Amino acid sequence: TRGPHSVKGKSFVVRRATLEDIPKVIVINRVTLPENYPEWFWREHLEKWGDAFFVAEVDGKVVGYVMSRVEYGAPNIAKGTLIKKGHIVSIAVLEGYRRRGIGAALMKAAIEALRDKYGCKEVYLEVRVSNEPAIRLYEKLGFQKVRVLPMYYLDGEDAYLMAMEL
Numbered sequence: 602t603r604g605p606h607s608v609k610g611k612s613f614v615v616r617r618a619t620l621e622d623i624p625k626v627i628v629i630n631r632v633t634l635p636e637n638y639p640e641w642f643w644r645e646h647l648e649k650w651g652d653a654f655f656v657a658e659v660d661g662k663v664v665g666y667v668m669s670r671v672e673y674g675a676p677n678i679a680k681g682t683l684i685k686k687g688h689i690v691s692i693a694v695l696e697g698y699r700r701r702g703i704g705a706a707l708m709k710a711a712i713e714a715l716r717d718k719y720g721c722k723e724v725y726l727e728v729r730v731s732n733e734p735a736i737r738l739y740e741k742l743g744f745q746k747v748r749v750l751p752m753y754y755l756d757g758e759d760a761y762l763m764a765m766e767l
């Protein structure tokens with residue numbers, strides 16, 4: 602665990618996800634985002650990159666998650682040779698628990714693990730161009746918009762590819 606964090610008397614804990622968390626994470630993902638994945642996909646990320654898969658708990662209840670993966674490829678920001686890149690695949694916090702620092706704490710935990718445990722030189726993600734709360738959060742953490750990915754989502758919306766050097 603990395604907590605307890607506390608904001609205005611509302612405290613939460615960020616800890617590494619376990620297999621038992623997967624069903625809860627899937628529910629949070631389904632109620633918060635249109636991008637949903639089969640159970641094996643969540644399990645695969647936990648098995649392969651579990652040190653960068655975190656959940657947030659409030660009073661023992663899982664209220665948020667961040668899931669990441671590690672890829673090898675061309676950098677999005679720096680010029681040069683192939684690098685290890687951390688990819689934030691999905692992050693969400695249940696609606697009643699937002700704006701108390703949980704999203705930022707989850708992101709920081711994932712970024713730190715991608716850098717220190719996996720040796721990533723960059724972290725990147727995709728986000729809907731209309732998703733102001735998430736874009737604000739990422740910019741606050743140091744991500745920059747690198748390019749637009751046209752029609753990235755199934756409903757036709759564009760994504761920003763956002764990235765940060767580590």
Ligand code: ACO
Nearest residue numbers: 691692693694699700701702703704705726734735737738
């Ligand atoms: N409006 C403006 N700025 C916001 C908002 C908002 N609604 N929400 C967060 N921010 C910014 C603010 O700068 C905020 O700092 P402040 O509260 O001091 O002003 C900062 O982000 C940190 O906010 P947190 O409280 O840490 O974030 P939160 O716990 O609310 O989680 C999240 C943010 C994860 C984006 C949440 O809104 C959410 O779950 N949304 C639905 C799911 C989603 O969109 N996920 C991201 C999809 S993209 C991807 O997964 C890679």
